[in-house]
Amino acid sequence: MNERLAQALNRAHSDVVLIVDDVPDNVSLLHDALDESGYTVLVALDGASALQRAAQARPDIVLLDAMMPGMDGFEVARRLKAEATTAHIPIIFMTGLTETEHLVAALEAGGTDYVTKPIRPKEVMARMHVHLQGARERRQARNALDAFGYASITVRASDGRLMWQTPLARELLQRYYGHSGPYAPGPVLSWLRHGVAHVAEALARREPLAEAPRFHIEQGPRRLTFRLQQHNGDGAGGDWLVIMQEASDEAVITALTLSFKLTAREAEVLYWVIKGKINRDIGDILGSSPMTVKKQLERVYAKLGVETRTAAAAMALGRIRQLQPQFEG
Numbered sequence: 001m002n003e004r005l006a007q008a009l010n011r012a013h014s015d016v017v018l019i020v021d022d023v024p025d026n027v028s029l030l031h032d033a034l035d036e037s038g039y040t041v042l043v044a045l046d047g048a049s050a051l052q053r054a055a056q057a058r059p060d061i062v063l064l065d066a067m068m069p070g071m072d073g074f075e076v077a078r079r080l081k082a083e084a085t086t087a088h089i090p091i092i093f094m095t096g097l098t099e100t101e102h103l104v105a106a107l108e109a110g111g112t113d114y115v116t117k118p119i120r121p122k123e124v125m126a127r128m129h130v131h132l133q134g135a136r137e138r139r140q141a142r143n144a145l146d147a148f149g150y151a152s153i154t155v156r157a158s159d160g161r162l163m164w165q166t167p168l169a170r171e172l173l174q175r176y177y178g179h180s181g182p183y184a185p186g187p188v189l190s191w192l193r194h195g196v197a198h199v200a201e202a203l204a205r206r207e208p209l210a211e212a213p214r215f216h217i218e219q220g221p222r223r224l225t226f227r228l229q230q231h232n233g234d235g236a237g238g239d240w241l242v243i244m245q246e247a248s249d250e251a252v253i254t255a256l257t258l259s260f261k262l263t264a265r266e267a268e269v270l271y272w273v274i275k276g277k278i279n280r281d282i283g284d285i286l287g288s289s290p291m292t293v294k295k296q297l298e299r300v301y302a303k304l305g306v307e308t309r310t311a312a313a314a315m316a317l318g319r320i321r322q323l324q325p326q327f328e329g
Contacts, residue, residue: 015132016040018059020050020076021094022068026119030063033121047071051079054086061132063124066095066106066114074109081110084181087163088154090131094119151244152229153184157196160189163239172244176217176224188226191215192240195228220285221249221271252320259319260303269296274313274320 017039021027027043034041042057044050047070054062062080066073073093080086093106093114106114113127151169153162162181165173173180177188184192195213215226229241249271256267265286272282279290279297286293297309306312 014038014040015060015136016042016057017128018042018044018050018053018057018062020044020047020062020068020073021065022046023065026065026094026117029119030121030124033125037125047073047076050076054080054089055083058085059089060135061128062089062091063128064091064093064111066093066097066102074105077106077109077111081163082161084162084165088135090135092124092127092131094124151246153242153244154239155184155189155192155242156239157192160184160192169244172224172246176219187217188215188242191226192228192242196240199228221253223247223249255320256316260300260316262300262303266296266300266303269293270300270312270316273297273300273309274317 017034019027019030019034019041020043021030022045024045027045031041031043042053042059044053047068050062050064053059064073064076073095077091077093080089080091090112091110093111094117095102095106095114096117097103103114112131115124115127151172152164152166153169153173154164155161156163160183162184165180170180173185177185179185183189191213198213217224224244224246227243229243253264253267253271256262256270257264260267260270262270268286269282272285277285279293282293283290297312300312301307304312304315306315
């Protein structure tokens with residue numbers, strides 16, 4: 001996206017609306033009304049163009065004609081909802097079809113709401129205001145989570161597709177798993193499904209929902225934790241909001257260094273002893289041989305005045321918990 005377009009779509013100035021309709025007169029009517037009301041308006045006259053503009057501009061809301069030649073509005077909605085980058089965007093269908101099955105089809109395709117033709121701009125803007133307010137509040141909540149170090153993703157339980165992810169979540173998934181979509185990493189999806197089963201069992205027994213077990217992945221002294229936050233849908237199905245938080249124990253290694261006058265490498269060895277790792281595993285983590293780890297550990301014993309790894313771990317863990325009570329050994 002060029003700089004001029006990026007500036008035009010600056011959310012600080014106005015909400016961005018994408019109008020999708022193959023009838024120019026309909027587009028003109030809505031465009032003029034929305035433009036006069038301060039919205040930034042984008043237009044697509046067919047389904048393919050709609051998908052392209054949505055992917056590039058990430059509008060705040062889509063006004064979507066249901067019946068268009070070629071790719072109809074139902075298919076456009078399904079494709080928008082299938083992509084993590086556009087799945088969160090509210091879609092208001094514009095339709096002349098009032099039969100129940102058509103309205104149900106619009107909602108099942110991912111529509112948030114619908115208005116009937118002939119279009120009345122004031123009604124459309126009233127509906128838009130409701131959904132934009134909700135979308136804005138959700139976006140602010142997600143951004144606040146990122147600001148405080150809590151990333152969030154929304155995962156569809158049925159197939160593991162990532163329906164939404166904040167920038168921090170995308171960065172963390174890339175760092176720990178080497179990719180950030182379009183589906184949740186296998187271990188995360190497996191954990192999620194166990195959590196969903198846990199919720200389903202509690203619902204079936206009509207018991208209060210206890211927190212589902214959390215999931216952890218470690219990368220050196222860094223640890224990424226996943227926890228289920230809430231779900232949208234009936235029963236235990238639907239989309240699940242998952243909160244991610246990264247914690248680093250680098251401060252723990254520094255504390256070990258200072259507390260026991262260890263070298264940086266000796267402190268790292270002691271850290272992994274606290275974590276229950278054997279010498280071979282520690283060597284693999286630190287890129288050294290088990291024999292080297294053994295010698296470093298012997299120097300740690302001497303500095304701590306102990307004779308066994310169990311005693312060394314207990315002494316170090318006791319000191320660390322004085323400094324960081326939340327530390328998990």
